[in-house]
Amino acid sequence: MERMERVKGNSRKAVKLLSTVATVAALLVASIPAVNSSAVEKGSIELSVDKKIANVGEIITSTLKINNIPNFVGYDVNIVYDKNVLQPVKLVENNYLGYMNQTEPEEGDLLLNAKFSPLVVAFNDVDAGYLNFGGTYVRSDLYKKSGLIETTGTLGVIKFKVLKKTKTTLCFQDTRFIPNGINGTALYALDDKQVTDYDIYDPGVLFVNATSTPRPVYTAKPTIKSVPEDINGDKSVNMMDVILIAKCFNKISTDTEFDARCDLNSDGSINMIDVIQLAKRFNYTY
Numbered sequence: 001m002e003r004m005e006r007v008k009g010n011s012r013k014a015v016k017l018l019s020t021v022a023t024v025a026a027l028l029v030a031s032i033p034a035v036n037s038s039a040v041e042k043g044s045i046e047l048s049v050d051k052k053i054a055n056v057g058e059i060i061t062s063t064l065k066i067n068n069i070p071n072f073v074g075y076d077v078n079i080v081y082d083k084n085v086l087q088p089v090k091l092v093e094n095n096y097l098g099y100m101n102q103t104e105p106e107e108g109d110l111l112l113n114a115k116f117s118p119l120v121v122a123f124n125d126v127d128a129g130y131l132n133f134g135g136t137y138v139r140s141d142l143y144k145k146s147g148l149i150e151t152t153g154t155l156g157v158i159k160f161k162v163l164k165k166t167k168t169t170l171c172f173q174d175t176r177f178i179p180n181g182i183n184g185t186a187l188y189a190l191d192d193k194q195v196t197d198y199d200i201y202d203p204g205v206l207f208v209n210a211t212s213t214p215r216p217v218y219t220a221k222p223t224i225k226s227v228p229e230d231i232n233g234d235k236s237v238n239m240m241d242v243i244l245i246a247k248c249f250n251k252i253s254t255d256t257e258f259d260a261r262c263d264l265n266s267d268g269s270i271n272m273i274d275v276i277q278l279a280k281r282f283n284y285t286y
Contacts, residue, residue, distance in 0.1 A: 043069040043198040045185050047079065047172065052206050054162045059089070059096065062170065062203070065108065065154045069198065071189040072151050073143065073246075074111075074136030076239040078175045078184040079158070083129040085168040085207075086160040096161055099126050104133060108154030111135045116143040117249075119242065119275065120156075123177070123283035131158065132177055132283060134239040136188065138275060140246040144190050171202040177283045179236045188243050229281040231261045237284045245274055 043066070050061045066072060081088070089096040090103060104122045111118045122133035135155065137143045160170070172184030180186065180194060187195040231241040244262060251258045253268040264274040 041068050043067060043187075043195065044201060045069075045075070045077075045187060045198060046201040047077075047170070047203060048201070049170065049203045049206070052203065054165075054207075056162050056165055058162050060086070060160045060162065060206075062158045062160065063108075063154055064105065064156045064158070065152075066110070066187065067152050069151050069187055069189070069195055071149055071191070071193075072110075072187065072195075073140050073190050074134065074188040074239050074243050075155060076134035076178050076181065076186040076188075077132070078173055078178060078181070079131045079170070079202075080173040080184075081129050081131075081160065081170050082168045083126065085162070085164045085166055086170065087163055088124075088126065088131060089159050089161045091159070096159070098161075099124060099131070101125060105131075105156030105158045108156045110150045110153040110155055111137060113137070113143075113148065115146070116140070119279075121239075121242075121279055121282050130173070130175070132175065134186075134242075136239055136242050136246060138242070138246045138249055138272075140190065140243065141249065149190075165207055167205065167207050169203075169205055171204055172200060176285045177236055178238060179234050179285075180240070186239065188239060192240075192243060192247060194240070226286050227281055227284055228261075228264055229278045229284065230286075231278075235286055237278065237281045241278055242275065242282075245270060245278060249275075 045066050048063050054060055064077065066075070088099040090099065090106065101124045102122050103124065104120050111120070117138035118135065119138050120133065120135040122131070124131045124133070133156070174181060174184050178184065178186045182196070183200050185200055187198060189195050227237065229237045229241060231244045234240070244259070248257050248259045248262055248270050251270050258270065262270045262274060264277045
């Protein structure tokens with residue numbers, strides 16, 4: 001009888017132990033993230049606004065940001081707006097001043113590391129109603145070696161003053177300045193690669209309850225002469241050419257990485273003088 005009680009007691013202990021083990025195992029399994037091949041979020045670039053309804057004189061803040069862009073090193077965008085409805089402005093000493101053709105957007109939190117020589121260039125046409133700007137790291141070699149690759153964050157901030165409360169659009173749009181762009185955007189990765197698979201978001205229609213106006217369209221002005229600053233020969237001087245210079249920055253003619261196409265002033269060295277020369281021709285097309 002005593003043996004039977006001992007056996008029953010051991011059985012109950014075994015059942016309780018198994019139950020405890022099962023509970024712990026379930027908790028451990030629950031704490032492990034599910035592995036799903038589709039769980040990797042697709043990259044994107046987005047232009048968002050803090051509000052889509054505003055009165056005349058109010059400020060709308062738009063933010064340009066990227067999300068999950070692997071090996072990101074640079075970008076180029078073209079944003080169109082109706083100049084009769086919206087005016088891009090920048091706060092200077094407590095006053096909002098209208099953009100000039102080379103006004104850069106306010107800084108975000110990407111492409112700011114001074115160790116890698118950040119460069120932002122802007123070639124807007126406020127009379128035509130478009131903003132064209134881009135940025136990269138000139139010292140992309142150091143950026144790559146550092147492992148501090150930026151993949152998600154804000155590229156810049158643009159404020160717009162409302163001039164007229166009428167239905168309008170604020171969006172990305174293709175131009176000849178970004179010949180290989182995707183809907184007015186171009187994202188660049190390390191090793192001279194252009195990112196081609198990402199989603200694009202922009203505010204689209206603003207002031208939805210107001211009277212409709214046509215979507216702004218930029219009409220390109222023709223140019224005819226090729227220039228050496230178009231390093232990759234795509235008939236446009238743009239951020240891709242800056243990135244090519246960055247790849248062989250600080251190389252001299254005896255270095256194996258030296259690319260003669262990037263030595264724009266033919267002094268046997270690829271340096272900031274070449275970058276400055278290219279910047280003077282930025283957005284030139286033919």
